Amino acid sequence: MKALYLLITISLFCNKVLAQDPIDNKISGxxxxxKNxxxxxxxxxxxxxxDSALQKTGISDADGQFELKNLKAGQYLLIITAVGYNKFTSDPISIDSLHSSISLQTIQLLQSDAKVLKGVSVTARKPYMEQQIDRLVLNVDALITNAGTTALDVLSKSPGVSVSSDGSISLNGKSGILVLLDGRPTYLSSQDLANYLKAMPSASLDKIELMTNPPAKYDAAGTGVINIRTKKNRIKGFFGSISANYSQANYWRSNDALDLNYRNNKVNLFANIGYAGDRNFVNTDVARYYVNSDGTPSSEIQMAVRNKNVAxxxxxxxxxxxFLSPKTTMGVIFTGLYRPKSEEVNTTSRVYDGNHTLDSIAQGTLNGKYKWKNGGVNLNLQHRIDxxxxxxxxxxxxxxxxxDGNLVTNNYVYAADQTLARNYDRIGVLPVDITVYSGKVDYSGPVGTGGRFDAGVKSSYVKTDNAAEYYNRVNNVTTPDYDYTNRFLYDENINAxxxxxxxxxxxxxxxxxxxLENTIANGHQLGNVEKSDSSFRRDYTSLFPTAYLSYKLDSAGNHTLGLSYGRRINRPAxxxxxxxLYFMDQxxxxxxxxxLKPQYLNHYEFSYHFRQYINAMLVYDKSKDMITQTIEQSGNVFIARNANIGENTVYGLLLNSSxxxxxWxxxxxxxxFxxxxxxxxxxxEYIDENRFSWGIGLMNQFRFNKGWAAEVYAMYRSSTRVGQFIRDPVNRVDAGxxxxxxxxxxxxxxxxQxxxxSMIIKGKxxxxxxxxxxxxxxxxxxxxxxxxxxxxxKEISGSKRNHNSSAESEQQRVKTNN
Incomplete structure (x- = not known):
């Protein structure tokens, strides 16, 4: 309740304020x-x-040209800096309905004697949220409470984003979101993607891009796109930054990052190194109530699961x-991750009969050790034609x-009088191997006055080999468990x-x-000596249109209406x-x-923008064959597996205000809503359910004299429903x-944090x-x-490319047990 009171108080205060007039126009030069x-x-x-409030930033291109778009009505100063040159500050520049496109004369910077970076003190404030025509952009460093956290923590408090207890990421209530890193997919399932993002310090992030209706350039995969952009240094010379963190909860954790960059006239070298030490726990309590066919109580299981992780x-x-020439650049990027992890899970299950009389007690201990490794190389070429x-x-x-995953579970079953009824051990060896090949070619160029045409092709091939070897050990005798031992081979080719x-x-x-995307997939379950093998093949082609339309209600652009549509696909992991089957507990x-079939989504959006203060959107989504986790009951065992629900609709109102x-x-x-x-x-079973949900998130920033600043973040989300799962309300308050x-x-x-x-996840x-x-x-x-x-x-003027690779959707769909 404290969090809710704080939300209401801050909300009332925020609603009393207004800011400056905006207009979508530009300054170029x-x-x-x-030496000219x-x-x-x-x-x-x-x-x-x-007020010196920061409105836009940018860099000049290889020809020294620049264009700063989407400016609002008002008076501005243009500041240009390049180390080795004196700072340039323009006279006031007015933008209004009669002067909407300002083209400046050539700006000449004079050389200075200073060569060493002495630190830049910028009084202008970088906004946290920037609304663009097809995405909401979040500046990570704008928030104090992002310091010393991970990429997953940053996402969890981004507007409209929620992260479930199993690591699933949703945007505006929609699961199956495609998460990109610098435009590249992670090829990981939701749980493994969460582990990956936990290994990425927030200090290495620059921006978060939230796209409910991404343009055609992006892969059609996912019900929406979240693009995480890491920091890109663009200045010639040698420089860098370091971030060191120590955090304490019940256990310690640390998230540290080092960024380095060196550039001369022909070569630009860069490195990003991160470390994430994570010690945490998750305590889960589960109650299951079973009934007979006539509705009378049959049995009951009360489970207490205590999970401790070290990574x-x-x-x-x-x-x-x-830089081959001023117009042509070749590049190579190497990426790698090494994440050893251990977990200890202790489970106690008390089984009762229909009269709530204790029947038996099952105790289990799982000790798992995993080593998650990945490496990648990207070769790229960029050529400016003219x-x-x-x-x-x-x-x-x-x-x-x-x-490489290895786990051992020790299982004991006791009668109600505490006598040991049986015990056994299960041993699991769980290797996973995934290989991805991807390539793409993109073209972009202006057409006429104010027009731009983009086109491209892409092909990707993914090959996975997922094995599970299980053994039972009873009285020190180990035998294969063919009910769970298996090997699954899968390959997929997507051409677009x-x-x-x-x-x-x-x-x-x-x-x-x-x-246009064509998908060819082949799956082969090899089976074992007791289970026969099986295989399947899928081959389908789909079209994915997107459209955006906007109109300024007044010449100053103070009021703008927008309409958009997009079709997307969510393929199974x-x-x-x-x-x-994969064993979790008894x-x-x-x-x-x-x-599993692919999920198809049609997204409709009508938006209204009032100046820079309010962005309101009416959204409607309709999905066919929605992919969601389901729970199947088999006796007293619950089996979790993804399945298709015939139809899913989401509609409502979204509001963002800055x-x-x-x-200060x-x-x-x-x-x-x-x-x-x-x-x-x-x-x-058959489901036919509707549920209304609402949520609010408030980020409050305070700037004081002598370099001091403070921040308070608060959020509340009401009860929500996803398929069979109903989640209780949650709230949270952070400060820094x-x-x-x-x-x-x-x-x-x-x-x-x-x-x-109060961040307790409960539901049924x-x-x-x-x-x-x-x-x-x-x-x-x-x-x-x-x-x-x-x-x-130590800097000299120069630039570094902001590069995206060809991989845009495949990574997120890899699923391992790490």
Whole structure:
């Protein structure tokens, strides 16, 4: 309740404020040195002439040219910096309905004697949220409470994003989201993606892009796209940054990062190194109530599961750009991750009869050790065809994932009088190997006045080998367990092509795209000496159109309407097609489903933008064959497997607001009001349910004198439903304080997450055959952390490319047991 009171108080305060007039227009020009040669990579900032509030940033291209779009009505100052040159500050620039496109004369920067970076003190504030025509962009460093956390923590408090207890990520209530890293897929299942993001320190992140209706350039996979962009240094010379963190909850954890960059006239070298040490626990309590066919109580199981995890992850990114000419650049990027993990799970299950009389007690201990490794290489080429903006890019990717898992479970069953009835051990060896080949070619260029045409082709091939070897050990005698031993081979080839066109007029703007994807998949379950093998083949082709239309209601662009549509596909995770069972505990198993079909989604969106303060969207989604986790009852055992629900609809209102009433206070708010509908068969049951849900998130930032700043984040989400699962309301409050030190080259940030320890996940499972179930999950979520950041370097003007590779959807669908 404390969190809810705080939310209401802050919300009332935020609603009283207004800010400045916006308009979608631009400032363009070219930057030269005193010898009239272009300066690439010059840093550009547009700030308010009165309040110095940051409006836009950018860099000049290889020809020294720049264009800063989507500016609002008002007076601005343009600031241009390049190390080795004196700073340039323009006279006030006015943008209004009569002066909407400002083209400046050539700007000449004079050389200075300073060569060493002494730290840049920027008084302009970087906004947390930036709304674009097809995405919401979040600036990670704008939040103090992001310091010392992981990429998964950053996502969990992004507007409209929620992370479930098993690591599944949803956006505006929709699961099956495609998560990209610098435009590349992770090829991982939801749980393994969560583990991957836990290994990525927040200090290595730059932006989060949330796309409910991505353009045709992106793979059609996923019900939406979240693109995580890591930091990209763009300046010539040698420089870097370091972030060191120590955090304490019940157990310690640490998230550290080092970024390095060196560039001369022909070569750009860069490296990102991260370490994530994670010690945590999850306590889960489960109650299952079984009934007879006439509804009378049959039995009851009360389970207490205590899970402790220890993981140490190191991730590495090394790259080189070679500038063949001012228009052509070749590059290579190496990525790698090594994450050893151990877990200890203690489970106690008390079994009662229909009269709630104790029948037996089952105790189990699982000890697992896993080594998750992946490496990848990307070769890329970027060529600017001419100075008008035509360019072509080529990407080739090779990625290899490998996981070695070994687990031992000790199981004991006692009678009600505590005498041992039986005991046995189960041993599991769980190797996984995934190989990904991907390549794409993209073209982009202007068409006429205010138009742009994009086109591209892509092909990917994924090969997976997932084995599970189980053994039972009774009285020190070990025998194979053929009920669970299996090997599943799967390969998939996706070939795609797309066209996209957009054009801007005085008040109207539109964008339309079409993507074609063909999928060929083959699965082979090898079986064993007791289980026969099986196989399947899928071959299907689909079209995915996208369209965007916007209109300015007034010449100043203060009020803008938008309309968009998109069609998408959500393919099953690779291992979700494996039909064999995976042992979790004596009463819980998971399994795949070889009959899973792709989910198709149609997304409609109507939006209204009032200045920079309010972005409101009416959304409607309709899915066919929605993929979701289901629970099947087999006696007193629950089997979790993904299945298709015939129809899923989501409709409602989304609101995002960014308010800056004073120089020292900024408030960002997100509200959602959504209705979820599910209709179709689930196992032997039928579901026809609707549930309304609402949520609010408030980010409040305070800036003080002498480099001090503070922040308070609060969120609340009402009860939600996803298929058979109903989740109880959740709330959370984070806070942090920051002080700039070392002449503004460094900072210290102290943050506390989940102050009131209220992030408890509870709920129930419905639509079971003859049972009901509830669960409660408590994790190590209250954390206090101290983070030190420091920037260093010696710079010269230059640029570094912001590069995306060819892999855009396949990675997220890999599923392992690590």
């Amino acid at each position: 070219i930057v030269h040195d005193d 040669s272009p300066i690439p990579g010059a840093s550009l900032m547009v700030i308010g002439a009165k 140490d992850a190191v991730n590495l990114k090394l790259g080189m750009d070679y 100075s008008t903006g035509k360019e072509i890019t080529v990407d080739l990717d090779y990625i290899r994932y490998n996981s 092509g797309y066209l996209n066109f957009n054009k801007e007029f005085k008040r109207w703007s539109f964008q339309a795209g079409l993507r 690779y291992q979700d097609l494996n039909p064999f 009463y819980s198993y998971s399994a795949g489903n070889p009959y 308010l800056n009433p004073t120089k 206070y900024m408030c960002n708010a997100h509200l959602e 959504l209705n979820f509908g599910y209709k179709g068969p689930i196992n032997s 304080v920051m002080k700039n030190i070392l002449k503004d080259k460094g900072s210290l940030k102290l943050s506390v 989940d102050i009131f320890y 499972i419905t639509n079971l055959q003859q049972a009901t179930a509830t669960d409660r999950n408590l994790s190590d979520s209250r954390v206090i952390g101290l983070t030190f950041n420091y920037r260093f370097g």
